[in-house]
Amino acid sequence: MTTLAVLTSGGDAPGMNPALRALGKVCAQSGITLLGVERGYEGLLEGAFRPLVTPGEGGGAPRFDRELEGCQGWGGTFLGSARSARFREAAGRAEAAAQLAEAGVDGLVVIGGNGSLAGAAALAEEHELRVVGLPASIDNDIGCTGLSIGVDTALNTIIEACDRIADTARAHRRAFIVEVMGRECGYLAMAAAIAAGADAVLMREQGRDERAVVEAVEKTVRAGFDRGKKRVLVIKSEGVRVPCTKLVRELNARIPGDHVRATVLGHVVRGGAPSYMDRRIASRLAFQAVRAFEEGQTGTMTAWRATAEGGSKTVDPTVRLFPLAQVLEETRAVLDGTSAVMRWRLEMMERVAGVLGV
Amino acid sequence: MTTLAVLTSGGDAPGMNPALRALGKVCAQSGITLLGVERGYEGLLEGAFRPLVTPGEGGGAPRFDRELEGCQGWGGTFLGSARSARFREAAGRAEAAAQLAEAGVDGLVVIGGNGSLAGAAALAEEHELRVVGLPASIDNDIGCTGLSIGVDTALNTIIEACDRIADTARAHRRAFIVEVMGRECGYLAMAAAIAAGADAVLMREQGRDERAVVEAVEKTVRAGFDRGKKRVLVIKSEGVRVPCTKLVRELNARIPGDHVRATVLGHVVRGGAPSYMDRRIASRLAFQAVRAFEEGQTGTMTAWRATAEGGSKTVDPTVRLFPLAQVLEETRAVLDGTSAVMRWRLEMMERVAGVLGV
């Protein structure tokens, strides 16, 4: 009997649970046993396995873990996640491979972000084991995929928060700086700015120093109030390393009237029921991951990709496999700001965003 | 001075308001006057214009309609919509063209579904006027576009409702049939089924008669409870013409225990704050519509399209223009079930959905 194991790793993202559920359902249909690994690579090193799907014997119905069955609407990950220092060493990975071998596991699915996929790549390279990755990160900073699991939900949460903030901002004619996650990548900030109708975006990719940041916001706030706006909204990416409290202090010192406030959305954005899109992406990527495993692939990641393969049919984005090595290379380019794709995406969005906040 | 007019028409869709707002912002930046037409083509025939954006003179700030400024988080359409019998006649369209000419309008943007776009096409053909369409329909039944405005929000509303229904279904071990909109097209039902983890989908495209529908649901419900499921969920498209009350009656007569219930989601699904994705699509399509107008295009529709143009860059879906004639042809194919693209999309989704309800 074939056995697959799955773990969720790194920062949790809404959609990890539906990905687990879909994986379980596909395994059940294919007669594959699915083991869940608790707390990411850390749990793997401890052999914290837990049966998620046991195929029915003699044509009987498969047995599903109780949480797996009902989890598609839950935020977080019911398997738990963790960061593991040990797994970053080859010795740790050897230990993990031994645990997997002992449990009779033929393949491992890793659902996570950059660090987690790098771990998956190393494990696939160093050991005889089929490893498939699923991109999950609210920051959308993973290479080769148009969207990673969690981005859509996070953006819905962010714009709902921005709408709430706009309610109170309009009541008082205030300017608000809203900080969103994305330490290395401004995608979340830029996409949120378009949807929230923000007046400006601050991203690490713009390369502004503190003074330039303050000046940019000051200009935006003055222009907005000058032309009679009831609220001014600036989305700031976490990657711009000026604390919001400092920004607010400096701006209120420059602009009379004590109009400027800030809110750091923080971890609220990680939680919540996964959106339609995240559930659909998660289901689709999980489906493909089992197929990849069945085809004997290893060291690959399933990606939600808009391509034209199949000719005129591809109005829908499709799912494709990419070697993890390529994924990681593109990811590094995203993170150090040299990715042509990401630059192009941000520019394309900036053209729209730049207009919407007028 | 250039003047553009805009109307929303047909069934309203969440995202129409952000489309209007984005249109206004782009016009303001391009120095274009934007007039809003109230109540769709009906209002056009009555000359119900209302200034949405008046560019600032001598470099001054533009003036925006108060509702336009704050509407990106509102459901519905603040301009109002309506169905117009008169506009379906050439005489009515001539009258409309005269109203537009009298108001000094150089181009018209039509935000709506199939009927509305057909009207736009006829107007563009019969009169000297640049007409650009934006696809808006929660049913996703419009040709040439991967997504139309409103689909993503409607799906989020549907799966939230399905999650609520699952709460009560699990408490009582019940089977629920949830009917969603989509008279001619099963996209909404199928996409919802994937995201909600439904056990089965009923769509007009499956061509089942009443007896076959009842038998399909009966089989699904029995199989679900036999293998110990706490809830069984069936998504039914409006296009399957068996009333839910009748379905429930027949199923409870066949399956002992009075377990089956139904809910018709209806108009609740049209409303609500537009999602991130709908706001982004709406903004992007509106942006492109003004560019198309500036380039002198007419009889075209802006579409959210996943293509590979531009080589490896197109990880993001892009926006493209299609002749309205082609859009309407593809739409007819969707509606009569002969569209290869839609069949391919439904099949692709069915492969996933078929597994998720196991």
Added chain:
Amino acid sequence: MTTLAVLTSGGDAPGMNPALRALGKVCAQSGITLLGVERGYEGLLEGAFRPLVTPGEGGGAPRFDRELEGCQGWGGTFLGSARSARFREAAGRAEAAAQLAEAGVDGLVVIGGNGSLAGAAALAEEHELRVVGLPASIDNDIGCTGLSIGVDTALNTIIEACDRIADTARAHRRAFIVEVMGRECGYLAMAAAIAAGADAVLMREQGRDERAVVEAVEKTVRAGFDRGKKRVLVIKSEGVRVPCTKLVRELNARIPGDHVRATVLGHVVRGGAPSYMDRRIASRLAFQAVRAFEEGQTGTMTAWRATAEGGSKTVDPTVRLFPLAQVLEETRAVLDGTSAVMRWRLEMMERVAGVLGV
């Protein structure tokens, strides 16, 4: 060691889960073992017990059921519910008492509506067992309590749905009839009407026949559109036995323009995360239920009651115990329309509602 059992019964209500959680936490602190009974009285008859809280021995930490710990934000009831014909007979209740005795249970907490509380009263009367009830019903039709668990969440869900419907109604200048639950009691309809700003309410308590219902709605719709309203909203209680489809047909035959639509909210209203108020009420009533049990009380219900006991302090509603017999008597009066309290409440609300839809 003292042992308490708990079951949820009848129609599920949001807030049942936080009630279970609070009960578990209070038991843990008091060193009481808590057993959960699955599927209401039906599970009780089958002896379907499951440990929810096991107090720590020798000062150790108590052990909690995994679902109990995390359930305060879930809709429905993780213990399951059911209707039981057998328990309505004395023989069935004797069997239930035997099951409880065998499991070493000293007291039973019943969380449910009218039927469930009647069952609890009979059990308490016929057998040596402390029985305490908690009122849970989205209809607010239980005597002696100002609010029952689930009402506040249901009302939040209803007005959110009404707001969504208003979005689309305003877009098309339509009149909507929204049917809400409440077979015997119009509280939900009336309270929703105030909060949604409805133009009229239809309740069983008004004693209108079909013709009078149609005429009332017709008058409301005409008056609303005559004075230029963009949407007309009528809330209809399930207890008014005219099907919505029929109402819509008749009204569109009387009022030209095909303006009238209807939506039946149905089971969507039962689900969803419990609101703040329902969690607070549930926690408070559960807290009091354990105290009542510890004091040796039986055949009582804890009620959320606005009283002036304690003098000027009672700005907050407080929790009081009422004999189940009294509760059931007042409930009967609510259901047959003779309750002075309920009439007074509906009248008080009607005075406000009557004005808000003007």
Added chain:
Amino acid sequence: MTTLAVLTSGGDAPGMNPALRALGKVCAQSGITLLGVERGYEGLLEGAFRPLVTPGEGGGAPRFDRELEGCQGWGGTFLGSARSARFREAAGRAEAAAQLAEAGVDGLVVIGGNGSLAGAAALAEEHELRVVGLPASIDNDIGCTGLSIGVDTALNTIIEACDRIADTARAHRRAFIVEVMGRECGYLAMAAAIAAGADAVLMREQGRDERAVVEAVEKTVRAGFDRGKKRVLVIKSEGVRVPCTKLVRELNARIPGDHVRATVLGHVVRGGAPSYMDRRIASRLAFQAVRAFEEGQTGTMTAWRATAEGGSKTVDPTVRLFPLAQVLEETRAVLDGTSAVMRWRLEMMERVAGVLGV
């Protein structure tokens, strides 16, 4: 013709808009003209009046401001709010009274918090003008009323955020400190703690110094993880003057594993669609305010109060009038921690909360 004016002042609270709408509807029915004052007392000093309701002449339909009609689901206040230094002086208030006299206003309704109500009291005392207050403050720190407008919505927003945070906390086995508003009053923190199932609450009223705060949280976090909890949640009131960043740093220095995080909810909590309860309270208080005005009352506030007046009927909280002087005295007691009522309420809640986090 009688004329009433209304303003919203101080920090905005969800429910201000439905209060304005209800006020307008009651005025329309009573044939009273309603003027809206923009931007609170500041707008009053500038004479920024705007007609909200103009009764119909000769039995005609009243005319309503467009925003007034549709605002019951909006957060914030469409009239705008502001803080006014000038109005705090008697000279400013004389100017305001002159503006009101010039506009032919017979009475003023003030919707706001403590400062706003103090201003209203002074105005009523110093000038010939009927002034009625409506308590609106998300902090629930206003005397004589059980609930003020905005509290229920704010609590729903807070617990939804806590649920989201719990998703990610559980995924990583983390402890979260969530800071909520309430500079002078811990009500919001305490009520949120009950509903969110928090492990501990930090309020100014507890009188802890920084060291005691750190120790209390440390103890809670250690105890929670020791007994195997997946997440520890501490609600901190804004009034506890230890910055969250500092608390996190100190706690992670004391507790190994880098488990502790914090989120400051901030202004997000002020916005959002008002809940059922806030709409109902707002409608009821507005209704009563017009009645009070018609009865010639001045210097009073309408309060949502649980009393036993009317004997056994008062299962529902009722609305009562209190002299503003008494309200302000009780409010001062709340703010300096000497209010017996508030202490009793916090204690009552603490008894419940203390158990729920076990």
